[in-house]
Amino acid sequence: MEDLYQWIKQHIDLAQYAQQVYGYQLDKSRSSKNSKVLIHPSESHRIVVSRREQNGHFCYFNPMDEQDKGTIVDFLVYREGSWDKVVDKLSNLSDTSQAVQYPVFPEEELDPDEEQVESLSHRDFLHDRGLSDRTLDHPWFAGRILTHKRLIDDKTMVNTAFPLFGLKQPMGYELKNHGFHGYSTGSKKSRACWMSMTPPADSIYDLFLFESAIDALSYHQLHPPMEDHFRQYMSFGGQISDGQITLLQTLVDRHPPQRIFLCMDRDNSGQFYALSIAGKLQSPIKLSSILAVSHRRDNLCLLEFHLSGTFAEPFRVQAFQETIRHAQRLAAPALADRLPLYIEAPYPDYQILHSGFPINNHTLSICVRTVLASRGLKDWMILVLPQGKDFNDDLMDHMNK
Known part of the structure; x- marks a missing residue:
């Protein structure tokens, strides 16, 4: 296991990983050849990533938090909280082919012709996660599960895309595939969420909140709704920001659900996310003091x-x-x-x-x-x-x- 950790520390570019998996954005004005400055999606903090000459490890530190520093292993431990979840993520990186095949997004702006989204045409990844065509084709998910194609170095990268919505317009796409989780160029994850179809006006409905769209689809398949009862599903893409809670509050105020179900992961991080919502969200019918x-x-x-x-x-x-x-x-x-x-x-x-x-x-x-x-x-x-x-x-x- 120690040899595996050493390989991961040396071969997985932490700057790229933080951008693709956690949505960090590169701050070009403060980055240099030897170090990359990355901004968290919520703009709450920055990290600085560099590579040690003596052992080749990718390392980082957070200037605002002296505890938040180290290698990619420390990066994951600090953000996930659960060692089991960290081990799962490290295991996904353990295949040496990932160092070559892991999608690398260029720092430059892409030509629109090099990136496109289309109706769901590639379903293998979703089928491998146990999701049936009946679930994927449910009317509530129409236009909410798509295929994203991106041309990188003359190679087309194909991923499942989950559109992210703000109050008035789409804000990007969350991208998923085997061993990969990232976002499309320009996505505003900190102020947007994935959502199933909006319930009809004046309808009675329940709102289900998840960490990921895959979990929402899985819950729908495991616990099908009654025919006459509408549900809306929403996911935060793995981490919850204050901007997403503000979005949730606005949507709840506009069309109050009958009930809200907090369906986060059974781990420490998931329960902290549930705490964030439970402690801050207000009922539009009865405000809490x-x-x-x-x-x-x-x-x-x-x-x-x-x-x-x-x-x-x-x-x-x-x-x-x-x-x-x-x-x-x-x-x-x-x-x-x-x-x-x-x-x-x-x-x-x-x-x-x-x-x-x-x-x-x-x-x-x-x-x-x-x-x-x-x-x-x-x-x-x-x-x-x-x-x-x-x-x-x-x-x-x-x-x-």
């Missing part, structure tokens, strides 16, 4: 509950503090009394309750449900976990039985 912000530090999930209005009254804050302590005891009985729990009061009518939970799937799912209950959203926003790592894994397991 509680917002919850989550972030990780060391081995803790730190949850900040922002209380305003009547919820900031002392007796309510004290009762709320007891509720969170109960959740800590439920999540980690042996550690509960040592976990952070304290109140910050910047203003008389605005208080912040700080709390901490150990990071694992069990405790994070309790965090999500606690946030939904505390904000009065547990009947409107529902956490749904796959049996395996994600819903595509569930589909593949179902087909292999």
Whole structure:
């Protein structure tokens, strides 16, 4: 395994990988021959990538976060949070042919004739992920699953394309294939999502949120909807930005769903994504005076509950503090009394309750449900976990039985 890691560190260009898989953008004005400066899709931070002369390893660092640095292995560990997920990604890179075949996007702007999108004509990748033609041809997915072709060095690269939508117009394409995940030129991933067909005006519908379009299609195939009930599926492309949550809030305000289902992966990253939505999204029917912000530090999930209005009254804050302590005891009985729990009061009518939970799937799912209950959203926003790592894994397991 150590030899494999060494090979990956030396042969997988981290700058290219960060752009293709995580949507980073090259900052040409700050890059040089020896180092590449890449901007995160949310524009929240930059990383600098270079190659060590002594061992040939591609390395990086984040100028804004001294913990975010190292090789491609450290890059993945810091972003995925789950070692199992990191191992899966490294395994996808373990085939030595990938160093040659992994699609490399030129830095220059392409001629439009060199890039085109057409109706779904190549289905092998989707079939290999267990998706049936009946699912792919469902009316809800019409025009939402396409084929993307790109001419690179006289070779046509063909990938499955999932169009990304903003409020008013398409914002690019998420591209997928065997061992490959990237985006088309100019995609604005941080402000767009993949979506199935929009529900008819004034219709009653449920909204299902996923990390990937593949998971959404897999869930649809595993759990077919009733004929008279409309669903809309949405995916964030693996990571959730504030711009995507703003987009989601706008869409929900325009046409409120009957219920929202949080269908993220069963891993730490997936539950943090669910926490981001559960803590910030507002119901257009009943606004919550509680917002919850989550972030990780060391081995803790730190949850900040922002209380305003009547919820900031002392007796309510004290009762709320007891509720969170109960959740800590439920999540980690042996550690509960040592976990952070304290109140910050910047203003008389605005208080912040700080709390901490150990990071694992069990405790994070309790965090999500606690946030939904505390904000009065547990009947409107529902956490749904796959049996395996994600819903595509569930589909593949179902087909292999």
